[in-house]
Structures are given as C-alpha cells and as structure tokens.
Amino acid sequence: MDSNVPEHCPGTQSDDAGKASACAGCPNQTICASGEAKVVDPGLELVKQSLGNVRNKILVLSGKGGVGKSTITALLSRSLALNDQDTNVAVLDIDICGPSQPRVLGVLNEQVHQSGSGWSPVYVEDNLSVMSIGFLLGSPDDAVIWRGPKKNGMIRQFLSEVDWGNLDYLLIDTPPGTSDEHLSATTYLSNAGLTGAIIVTTPQEVALLDVRKEIDFCRKVSVKVLGVVENMALFVCPGCKTVTEIFPAKTGGTKQMCLDMEVPFLGSLPLDPKIARCCDEGKDIFTEFPDSPYLDSLKNVTDKIRKLCNTS
Structure with missing residues (x-):
C-alpha cells in the first residue's frame, strides 16, 4: 500500500480532503472536495467556550457493543461524585441511536429544560448530572434514524449549548466502534482540552481485537489513552463462591494486550448480577449494595483515573 494514502479522515484542512480513499462513502465527501469545508467551523470555538469551566473531559470508548461501556460510564460517574460532594461530575450520552444513560442513572422520565444560558442537564444527585438525546424523544421506544451530518449537529449542540456549569469531570459515553460520532x-474537543479516553473491554480475544483498533484510532486522532478497563473478568457464584471465567482470556487477556500496546491497564471488574439489576432499575449500587465486593474493584479503577486526571 502507498504510504501516502491516508488510513483515516485526512481532515478538512488537508489537500486530500474529500479525495482520499478514506473519504469514500462519507456524507461530507462532496463539500470537503469542493474546498468549502476548509472554512473554520465556528462550532469549534463555541465548544471551547462552553466547556471552559470543565476540568477533565473524558471519552469512554469500546471496540464493540455488549462489553458494558455505558454501565461502566454510569458507575464511574457515581463513584467520582461519591468521593467528594465538592466534586461535580456530569455524563454526556452521545450514543445517539442507543441512549441508555437516562435509564441506567434512574432519570428516564425526566425532562430537559432550556433557559437563556442553554439546555439544563438533568440532575441525578446534587453533584451528578446527565444529558442525553433520550430526554428529547417522545418515547424510550422511539428509534433515531439519522444520517451522519444530523448526528454530528446534535453532538455539537450537546457540547456547546448545554449549561454544564463548573465541572471536575465530564464523562462522554460514545457508541461502539470508530465512526461519525467519535470523529x-x-x-x-480537540480545541477544548480533551483529557483523554478510557476504553472498556471484556477479556476474550474477539473483544480485544477491536480494542486494538480503538487504540489505533485514538493515536491517529491524537487522543491520549488514559487506560483500559477489563469488565466482566470473573464471576463469583454467590452460593458456592466458585470463581468462573465467563469470557476466558486465551491470549493473556487485557493486561497482556495493554503491555503489547503500551497503554495503562486500569483494572478488572467482576461480573455481578446486582449490577445488571441496579442498572435496569436505575438504582444506585452504592446505596443498594454498599458491601458488594464489586465496589472495591471499582474504587481502585476510580482512584487510578483520578490520579491520571490530576497529573495530565
């Protein structure tokens, strides 16, 4: 392959914009090729201004669906907010076609209000808020059938027109993969001080294969990988206490993959049926099951993220 051929979006400022092989099929290909896209998007400055009082902006990514990315996002937000009542945390759900944060955080039937300063996020706790397209749908069963440009416009609105206020952490829950929403x-966020990305996976090789692609994506778009969280690593039977690997790690698991890819390993979280129950019912595991051993593992991951953010 010719080394000059880009393997990803060349960007609107490139001479190859709209002409590279990576541009094939992109809904913006025509406008990029025409040169009109080289005009600086005013949304970049709007987002920078809107997020000026947000200390840490963190993308939560996954290579494939079903690894618990949205669940981990919600649990990390609760864990970060629980640590200190003076710590303000928010979750932005940009999984446009599959918004799950309203249900997971227990605010499914809440409404978004608009004021002169923009949309107000929905508050889960005094220091924990969330914004999602799920609040804007007529019913939780409504399908969002949008092409790329409309999704992109919605993401820009969320980033620039929500009155986030002063935040210590903004966790951004993304859809699986590396597509329009991620770009x-x-x-x-590239102009607004993006802190980095956390990648969620399960231990089996079919999931780790996609995580490697996710790490490659981050490197190509200059996003720092804060680390990888291994979810559903082990299952401990609540009756007999037998430990079972539901997703066997045939090639050394996430820890070995992190060594190979030279990215931080943030820790492993077990498979716990109580988590699924709390998420389905929108309840807080910290108050429902405060003695759960799962919370010790989650605290270790949270502590590492907090240290990484304070030193980045």
Missing part, C-alpha cells in the same frame, strides 16, 4: 466528538 465529531474528537474534532470538537
């Missing part, structure tokens, strides 16, 4: 988020 939009990284483009708008």
Whole structure:
C-alpha cells in the first residue's frame, strides 16, 4: 500500500480532503472536495467556550457493543461524585441511536429544560448530572434514524449549548466502534482540552481485537489513552463462591494486550448480577449494595483515573 494514502479522515484542512480513499462513502465527501469545508467551523470555538469551566473531559470508548461501556460510564460517574460532594461530575450520552444513560442513572422520565444560558442537564444527585438525546424523544421506544451530518449537529449542540456549569469531570459515553460520532466528538474537543479516553473491554480475544483498533484510532486522532478497563473478568457464584471465567482470556487477556500496546491497564471488574439489576432499575449500587465486593474493584479503577486526571 502507498504510504501516502491516508488510513483515516485526512481532515478538512488537508489537500486530500474529500479525495482520499478514506473519504469514500462519507456524507461530507462532496463539500470537503469542493474546498468549502476548509472554512473554520465556528462550532469549534463555541465548544471551547462552553466547556471552559470543565476540568477533565473524558471519552469512554469500546471496540464493540455488549462489553458494558455505558454501565461502566454510569458507575464511574457515581463513584467520582461519591468521593467528594465538592466534586461535580456530569455524563454526556452521545450514543445517539442507543441512549441508555437516562435509564441506567434512574432519570428516564425526566425532562430537559432550556433557559437563556442553554439546555439544563438533568440532575441525578446534587453533584451528578446527565444529558442525553433520550430526554428529547417522545418515547424510550422511539428509534433515531439519522444520517451522519444530523448526528454530528446534535453532538455539537450537546457540547456547546448545554449549561454544564463548573465541572471536575465530564464523562462522554460514545457508541461502539470508530465512526461519525467519535470523529465529531474528537474534532470538537480537540480545541477544548480533551483529557483523554478510557476504553472498556471484556477479556476474550474477539473483544480485544477491536480494542486494538480503538487504540489505533485514538493515536491517529491524537487522543491520549488514559487506560483500559477489563469488565466482566470473573464471576463469583454467590452460593458456592466458585470463581468462573465467563469470557476466558486465551491470549493473556487485557493486561497482556495493554503491555503489547503500551497503554495503562486500569483494572478488572467482576461480573455481578446486582449490577445488571441496579442498572435496569436505575438504582444506585452504592446505596443498594454498599458491601458488594464489586465496589472495591471499582474504587481502585476510580482512584487510578483520578490520579491520571490530576497529573495530565
């Protein structure tokens, strides 16, 4: 392969914009090729201004669906907010076609209000808020059938028109993979001080294969990988206490993959049926099951993220 051929979006400022092989099939290919896209998007400055009082902006990514990315996002937000009542945390759900944060955080039937300063996020706790397209749908069963440009516009609105206020952490829950939503988020946040990305996976090789692609994506778009969280690593039977690997790690698991890819390993979280129950019912595991051993593992991951953010 010719080394000059880009393997990803060349960017609107490139001479190859709209002409590279990576541009094939992109809904913006025509406008990029025409040169009109080289005009600086005013949304970049709007996002920078809107997020000026947000200390840490963190993308939560996964290579494939079903690894518990949205669950981990919600649990990390609760854990970060629980640590200190003076710590303000928010979750932005940009999984446009599959918004799950309203249900997981227990605010499914809440409404978004708009004021002169923009949309107000929905508050889960005094220091924990969330914004999602799920609040804007007529019913939780409504399908969002949008092409790329409309998704991109919605993400820009969320980043620039929500009155987030002063935040210590903004966790951005993304859809699986590396597509329109990810490119939009990284483009708008590149000018706003993006802290980095956390990648969620399960131990089996079929999931780790996609995580390697996710890490490669982050490197190509200049996003720092804060680390990888291994979810559903082990299952401990609540009756007989037998430990079972539901997803066997045939090639050394996430820890070995992190060594190979030279990215931080943030820790492993077990498979706990109580987590699924709390998420389905929108309840807080910290108050429902405060003695759960799962919370010790989650605290270790949270502590590492907090240290990484304070030193980045």
